[in-house]
């Protein structure tokens with residue numbers, strides 16, 4: 001799911017993106033002499049992109065609904081992910097991005113931004129304000145044109161942990177030294193994530209009531225796509241409720257300028273229920289964008 005407002009803004013730069021994608025193909029052809037032109041071969045060297053994963057704590061998100069008999073139901077959602085679980089998830093995100101030779105580095109010793117727990121609002125906002133913002137996120141409906149990506153989610157972040165954010169929770173993408181992925185308990189009704197296109201700000205919910213858990217009964221999401229005996233990720237082992245790793249890889253794809261398109265692949269990362277594979281045009285386009293944003297090497 002992309003930020004609608006951001007989509008409108010970025011439509012002006014479509015021509016630039018198309019031109020960049022064309023250049024990407026030319027770069028790929030010229031930089032790999034001696035290859036047989038196999039389209040699945042990515043261009044050039046591995047691009048290492050610094051990522052900070054923010055596990056946002058101190059948020060009680062409550063989704064209310066009615067049971068079939070009309071009695072009230074409420075699901076309380078909190079951040080429960082450990083740093084170790086997030087590490088495993090990001091490791092699979094890197095498996096999904098490996099065909100593009102793009103690596104998301106979280107290890108601070110390697111220049112990454114770390115995987116951190118942070119208090120919602122950085123402790124600078126009153127409990128009432130945090131509660132109001134959390135409820136706005138919970139009440140968010142798919143297709144809403146309200147700018148949650150500017151007016152709600154950044155305000156729930158800790159500005160001290162994001163160099164591209166000012167003290168008021170306003171994002172200045174030009175200042176970013178890291179890509180910033182925020183994991184919240186919940187990011188909106190039937191939604192799983194949103195990201196700026198392109199950008200360095202993405203959000204993902206650890207609970208979702210997207211199919212098959214619709215109608216106000218969110219469930220904690222599976223963390224990973226299970227591998228087969230050889231560890232391969234295949235459409236067959238994709239969980240019905242999706243996996244956090246796949247959603248995160250998808251949202252980071254938006255940050256790298258990719259829109260919803262399947263390139264003729266039913267299991268394409270950017271479209272479809274099963275999100276595993278990137279197409280050659282997407283790889284080229286994402287790499288072009290990666291060269292413009294924060295990068296370690």
Ligand SMILES: [Zn+2]
Pocket residue numbers: 001002250254260
């Ligand atoms: Zn999307």
